[in-house]
Amino acid sequence: MNRYLVLWASLLKLSWKQRPGFLTLFLFCQVLDIAALAFTGLALRDAIDAAQRGVLASSIIAATTAAVCYAATSVLRGVAQTLRLQAIERIGVAELDTLIMRYIVGVEGIEHLERPQFLDRITVLRGAGWGVMDSTWGVVEAVLSTVRLAVLLLLLNTVDPWLLTLLPFAAVPLWLDKRGQGAVAKAEVATAEAMRLQKHLFTLLTTAGPGKELRITSAGGELARRQTAAWDEAVEARFRAQLASAGWKLCGWVIFMLGYAAALAFVVRQALTAGGSAGDIVLTVTVATTLRSAVQQTVSRSAEVASYKRLLDPFLWLRDYVAREKAARPVTGVPVPRRIEKGIAFDRVSYMYPGTKHPAVDEVTIDLPAGSVVAVVGEYGSGKTTLVKLLCKYYRPDEGKITVDGNDLTSLNAADWWERLSVAFQDFGRYRTTFGEAVGLGDLPNKDDSDRILAALRAADAEHLPSRLVNGLRTQLGKEFGGTDLSEGQWQKTALARASMREAPVMVVLDEPTASLDAPSEQTVFETYMRNARDLAQKTGAVTVVVSHRFSTVAGADLILVMRRGRLVEHGSHEELMALGGSYAELYSIQEKAYSLPQS
Known part of the structure; x- marks a missing residue:
């Protein structure tokens, strides 16, 4: 409960900071309503x-006051509800929704985005900012409703103290x-x-892309069955x-209503048999009627x-x-080099x-010299992508370390490191x-620079x-937003252009x-990137890492890493690996024969 109170207090402080007039007028309306x-x-x-007693003037004044006050409660509650x-x-x-998204993207790396424990919470929190803030204002309303209820009980106490037993x-x-809602929260x-x-x-x-394949395979019915089964599983448990x-x-309401009925009957009886006035009876009935709705609201x-x-x-x-992740990975003072002098190891x-059960990358030891073009090849699932994700600091090694010019990559500030990557x-x-913008997002400070985008x-x-x-x-992308959709190849070229926005990555x-991409486009892109890699090598000592399943496009790399089941089994230049006659030579020959087969 203390954690909730601290959270609500901080959110009320935020409400006051962002909308002080709203909160002030809301509280004013609520106090006047009571x-x-x-x-x-x-x-x-x-x-x-x-x-x-026959005092007509006093009766009229009192009745008018009651009417004005009754009308005021309706107006004040409407205004307070609108403000809330x-x-x-x-x-x-x-x-809050923005804060939740910042929490998610503010964690270093992407490991958390692949863990069910994390994703389960994010599923619940999607669009939850409204509810979290409403809980804060709800606490204020619950307190004010309790005050309203106390006022009503005090009024009834002027008729008979026994009505306090309703509390x-x-x-x-x-x-x-509260007990029931706890079970609902666990079920969600x-x-x-x-x-x-x-x-x-x-x-x-319901998406066009997968829809093409589903119609050919007739798998739509099976997926629909599984979707229904998953929906039923979730809904039934929550139900x-x-x-x-x-x-x-x-059960709670039955207990309250029994107590309410007994107390009300007792008070009316007392008012009728103990010399109570007609005004006491009206006050009892009026307040007791209001009490029911006040208790219900509270x-x-x-x-x-x-x-x-x-x-x-x-x-x-x-x-x-x-907070734990940031404490475990504090921002250090080791600067990210503006130029790589030695290399990455x-x-x-x-x-x-x-x-x-098995490592995706297993005891890899290799030096990537400054200014080199490094190709990573291997069969699917060999650990190629995991290797580059470790280089990008999306994951932290379980064992061993990666160094940049001798500095442990884990000691470099992640945000600064990412700013120097393409x-x-x-x-x-x-x-x-x-x-x-889809291209310009690759370099935020220059996202609107048309010359840079065209380059x-x-x-x-x-x-x-x-x-x-x-x-x-200026063309809007995405048919769902009234724009134009791109082909898969065009989307990929857009991503490649986005990766080319930064002029001096390391x-x-x-x-x-x-x-x-088709083969001619692929060849053109690789030739361009090889030229750019040589220019960047002179400018920043940048290491260019290329992962590809097409061996012919990476033959010109300075260093080729051959991965198999997470292990680095071979490394060297194309000529060295071909002379070795190992895994690389075998895979290269297979692809060379496949691409050179005569077309029918």
């Missing part, structure tokens, strides 16, 4: 008593409902993986938790706050996770993915923004793309950069 509620009951009693919703929208969505009865629904986290799976399958079934929660809530708002536990726990978990580097991965991003497009053999688009560099990584 006062108007009390004056309504008291004025009604005075009006009835004055009429009974506006503040939550503007702070919860604009601030313990009002606490029972809160406790029981437990079924997050199934919910994620059904969303993934739904996307496959059972909701049903149990509703049962606890019903309980329901408190229960709603309790239900947000399903969001608050993952939010706090994420915040703590980010692997010293018995091993890495194993969580949940697997990368193009096989699973590149498809940014649905303008075409110019990057030329480096990727894509200078012709803008002329083929409706509005050139390392260039091209992971299967031409997998979607």
